[in-house]
Amino acid sequence: MKNKKLIVFIAGCLLLIGCQHNIRTGQAAEDVRALYANYPEFFPQYVEQALGVAAEDTAYLIDALPLFVHDTLYGFDKTNSTVQTTFADIRGIQTELNHAFTRIHYLYPELYIPKIYTFVSGFNASVLFLDEGDMAIGLDMYLGSDYPAAICLQLSRSLLPRAG
Numbered sequence: 479m480k481n482k483k484l485i486v487f488i489a490g491c492l493l494l495i496g497c498q499h500n501i502r503t504g505q506a507a508e509d510v511r512a513l514y515a516n517y518p519e520f521f522p523q524y525v526e527q528a529l530g531v532a533a534e535d536t537a538y539l540i541d542a543l544p545l546f547v548h549d550t551l552y553g554f555d556k557t558n559s560t561v562q563t564t565f566a567d568i569r570g571i572q573t574e575l576n577h578a579f580t581r582i583h584y585l586y587p588e589l590y591i592p593k594i595y596t597f598v599s600g601f602n603a604s605v606l607f608l609d610e611g612d613m614a615i616g617l618d619m620y621l622g623s624d625y626p627a628a629i630c631l632q633l634s635r636s637l638l639p640r641a642g
Contacts, residue, residue, distance in 0.1 A: 490559045498594065501543050501544050501547040502544075503544050503548065505624035506539075506540045506541070506543055506544045507540045509543075510536055510539050510540050510543060511536075514536075517569075517595075519593070519608060519609065519610070519612060520595050520597070520608060520612075520614060521533075523606060523608050523609065523614075524597060524599075524606065524614065525539065527603060528597075528599045528600070528602045528603040528606060528616070529546070530602075534593055546600060549600070553626075554598070554600050556627075557598060557600070557601075557621070557625075557627055558616050558618075560618075560621060560625070561598050561618055561621065562616045564621060565596070565617050568596070571612045575594065576581075579591050582585070590610075590611045592610075592611050592612045592613050593612040593613075594612070594613055594614070594615060594617075595608075595612070595613070595614040596614065596615050596617050597614055597615070597616055597617070598616065598617060598618045599618055599619065599641070600618070601616075601618055601626055601627060601628070602616070603616045603619070603620065604616050604619040
């Protein structure tokens with residue numbers, strides 16, 4: 479019974495949270511404010527770690543974020559769509575992570591069990607370590623080394639798993 483409670487505890491603490499929000503041309507100011515409001519633990523750190531922009535520089539974000547999200551050179555929109563399709567059902571990943579954290583918690587009961595967010599980085603970040611010990615995984619970095627944008631960007635095959 480103790481093990482079952484532990485698994486329920488870990489399942490409750492371990493969240494795979496996909497941040498989904500469109501950046502609309504002409505409404506970027508409203509969309510940027512919404513991202514800060516809806517994802518206060520994640521978005522400021524995403525901006526700083528993945529995009530390399532000071533989180534406080536909302537004026538720059540309002541101008542630059544639509545260009546980044548609607549980029550046609552590396553196809554952010556297409557990559558985002560591919561991530562949404564490829565990782566539409568992440569229950570298997572969540573089960574594996576729950577299992578791993580159950581083992582870790584057994585060995586180190588005082589260890590914090592992190593929230594895990596998922597996001598599309600525009601091939602800028604694989605993993606972000608957030609405040610409070612949480613983390614975020616850039617799912618676009620796991621589309622495989624044969625993904626067209628990865629080839630175009632000449633991302634190292636050692637950094638990306640093979641597709642298939």
